Amino acid sequence: MSTNITLASGVDRIHLVRHISWAIYKLIGSQLWGLYNLVKNKNILVKSSNVKFKITIKSGAHGLRLGYYPEKKGAKLADLIICKTKINMGYFKLCLYPGHFPPQEYEVHFAELENLMAVFLPVSYAEMYEHAKVSYIELASDNGSQKMGTFLVSRPKVVQSSRFLEKDGSLGTHYLGAKNGVRRDRIYDKNRQMAKIGKSRLGTWTRFEVSIRNTGLHVWELGEKLGNPFLSMHVADLAKAYSFTNDVVLLNFLKYSESVGTATALKHQMPKYKVAARKLLKLARATWWKPVSVGKFLQTAFEQFTPQPSSYVLV
Template sequence: MKSGTPSNKPVKSNLTNKHVNGKPAHSIIKIKKVGKGKLDLASHSPPISAINCKSTPQIAMSIDKISLTLPITSAATKGAIWNVVKVQEELGYVKKTYSKNGYSYNAFLSLDVSKEPALLSLYPNKKEYSFVRLEFNPAKMGKDGVEELLLAHMEYILPGGPEQLFQSARVSRLDIAIDLLGIGIKNTLFYSNYAVRSGFYKRNGYLETLYLGSPKSNRQTRIYDKKKEMAKNEIQSESSVPMTRIERVVKHGGPLKELASWEDPFGTLQLCMLSDAPPSIAPWLWRMFCSAANQTTPQATLAQLPPAKKTAFKAAMQQAAPHWWSTEEIWEEWPNTLGAAGLRPSGFKL
């Protein structure tokens, strides 16, 4: 920590998947077809130039944002936390800020190993809110930054240290991202039979962003052209190949200590490729169907067809599903994703 910060609690330094030069800490998944209907996944970190975008894409999973709430009922404990935070503020490690999140006090916690701060909130304006709220972006902060936040800052701010956070905090929001490097959103038809298509954004007739699920619901999926977003934010990319990002926002997720055992939140999401027209359907007709389905929903588009055509296009959608799209297989990488983000139980202990 910076000069003036107690140093009797060192921060771990044996880190992997660091956040370096703007690269997020994430878990990279390699998928290759090993047999009919079977996929083989292994964690690896190949160079971007080694990706073969004509077949299986490189798939990476990361955590974009996490919000934690910690209930504190004791007035004495609340006072102790407040006193520590004010001392840290005077020393320059905590910078007060403004946020419309329902809390009276909001401040950024600065880190030595990352430029990305964490947002600490105290004293909620509503009785049902927990006393402490902590929000940060592991993908931007990196594993080393997350561990500094959990081990150094929480060690001083919370009476029970990082272990208190791990045992008692709840996940109020979690944004999980899956990146498909080598897949352009223009060539996809994402859909779910269990989520309402709440909106989409197109430019020059091509899909750029798709929303599944209401923003007011506990779960919403946003699918968009990641390269377009990077260019808009003036972020350089290491590769010219397209990239599609799938973000799943989960609210009221439950106890933090159960995070590693979460079920697959992407399980209902299905995918068709516009370039993979089944032999029974003309490519131009398949693209027309997918374009209409992207603007409404596959169900609404199918409803406009006569029974025979409806059956044929339903079968075509199943045939156009790529072999590598198995959310169940991809989700097996979740424990490694948590580890890369510094959010495994071991990351909460010195």
């Protein structure tokens, strides 16, 4: 039996969008510039912590983006974005990146951001939580025991898959689903990705990631209506699959799946072999893949977006 080590599961990023009037659009833009100048001039103190903020701002023809960093040399926690539409309306987008921080650290930083919004903006986080829709969400489950190249991932009714080719010629991220589709899965070596920015860790670090666009859901509906997308992600043990067949066509299917993913490999099979290939993947199910357990972590992760009381003061 394969040993399984789950490192973490949760929300890596989430985008909330709310349509706003032209008057609110202009007011938010003015306040974001004002917040940027106040922080730049060190006119804000926070009662509850010694966090030193860093805020960046970028304006363009169609809107404004404010980047929020809890610490000057740390990771980004959020982007606050306003964009114009063609009918003198606009929308306010709040992009949160909880995956950039350990859970307890994120909770502290997130509370500070909530307070800033309550003080400076006409649209508070509590209002975004209540009324905004989730336009994009990334869910992640990290595994510390199973390396890339030792398993195959599939999902029912998905007809597109691919593997990214690294500069050194090795196979990288496994993509499952269309690039601009409603849902796309990514499975990759997280350690390899983080090594590029000097933040790798010892041991295996494989990420299973689900991204979903235009959910049509409020944040508070995620737990009930989004459910657990990992349940539809099927994982097969590659060595086991090879050991279960001597059929040349199926062996070639497995080899091809390693380089292009199972969905694309299935498209190139004759109908009778598509059925046989699917049965083989099911027979070789990886016993270490436990999506039900991942779902339990997700419910807790969704709760971290519940609004908290405000405690900011200006000096």
